[in-house]
Amino acid sequence: EVQLVESGGGLVQPGKSLRLSCAASGFTFSTYWMTWVRQAPGKGLEWVATIKQDGSTKYYGDSVKGRFTISRDNAKGSLYLQLDSLKFEDTGVYFCARRVGRALCDYWGLGTLVTVSS
Amino acid sequence: QSVLTQPPSASGTPGQRVTISCSGGNSNVGNNAVHWYQQFPGAAPRLLTYYNDQRPSGVPDRFSGSKSGTSASLAISGLQSEDEADYYCAAWDDRLNGLLFGGGTKLTVL
Numbered sequence: 001e002v003q004l005v006e007s008g009g010g011l012v013q014p015g016k017s018l019r020l021s022c023a024a025s026g027f028t029f030s031t032y033w034m035t036w037v038r039q040a041p042g043k044g045l046e047w048v049a050t051i052k053q054d055g056s057t058k059y060y061g062d063s064v065k066g067r068f069t070i071s072r073d074n075a076k077g078s079l080y081l082q083l084d085s086l087k088f089e090d091t092g093v094y095f096c097a098r099r100v101g102r103a104l105c106d107y108w109g110l111g112t113l114v115t116v117s118s
Numbered sequence: 119q120s121v122l123t124q125p126p127s128a129s130g131t132p133g134q135r136v137t138i139s140c141s142g143g144n145s146n147v148g149n150n151a152v153h154w155y156q157q158f159p160g161a162a163p164r165l166l167t168y169y170n171d172q173r174p175s176g177v178p179d180r181f182s183g184s185k186s187g188t189s190a191s192l193a194i195s196g197l198q199s200e201d202e203a204d205y206y207c208a209a210w211d212d213r214l215n216g217l218l219f220g221g222g223t224k225l226t227v228l
Contacts, residue, residue: 035217037163045155045163045206047217061216095162102210103217104153106174108162 002026002107004096009112016086020112022079022096030054030074033099036081039111040092049081050099063089086116121146122207122220129226130197138223140190140207146218150210152190154183157204157222166205167192194225202227 008020022034036048049070050059058070069082079096093113097105123141130136140152152170155163165174167183170190182193190209194201207220 037217037219044204044222045157045208045219047219050217059216062214097163101153101168102150103208104151104165104168105163106165106168108164110162 004109006112018083020081029077038092124220135195145213146209146211148188
């Protein structure tokens with residue numbers, strides 16, 4: 001059974017950093033692209049970042065480019081998102097998802113909540 | 119404001135057929151596949167239809183997707199109370215080189 005479990009969310013001040021993790025199981029992690037998507041409270045889904053199987057190619061949404069970094073450790077079956085220079089508008093639930101097509105994600109985690117507040 | 123435009127709300131009575139639209143442009147819907155996700159409050163999104171009109175196993179055939187030009191639609195027939203949820207379309211955008219989501223449509227079953 002495919003499982004994605006996010007962790008690392010919490011309350012953080014503006015300008016600070018946070019590192020999110022996503023533990024994958026039930027599939028061969030190293031053979032899939034992976035994606036982070038976020039959702040602000042009461043708002044819609046917003047794509048954050050995507051990474052290729054070997055980590056050699058990464059794509060970022062405009063609102064996080066230059067501040068967030070996606071990475072992965074295939075040996076550990078884990079996906080990461082480093083959030084730097086956090087802003088109030090980065091508040092939301094962050095989901096990791098398995099990507100099987102350019103805009104197609106077939107499995108999603110339950111998400112981890114990031115709250116940016118002073 | 120999303121580049122993929124969906125109506126913010128839709129509604130229907132049990133048994134009815136409801137359609138949710140998703141309007142884009144040549145760089146996204148017009149040139150790439152459209153996928154639809156269903157999301158209940160407090161839950162993760164769930165893939166509903168993919169590659170315009172395909173359905174994952176386990177999704178009832180009451181749900182169907184379609185695409186024509188720069189617009190796509192999700193149709194739900196035989197509406198049920200448990201269909202009350204938020205629905206999002208998604209497509210890759212060649213110009214932005216990124217994944218776009220529609221703004222979402224909140225479906226209410228009256």
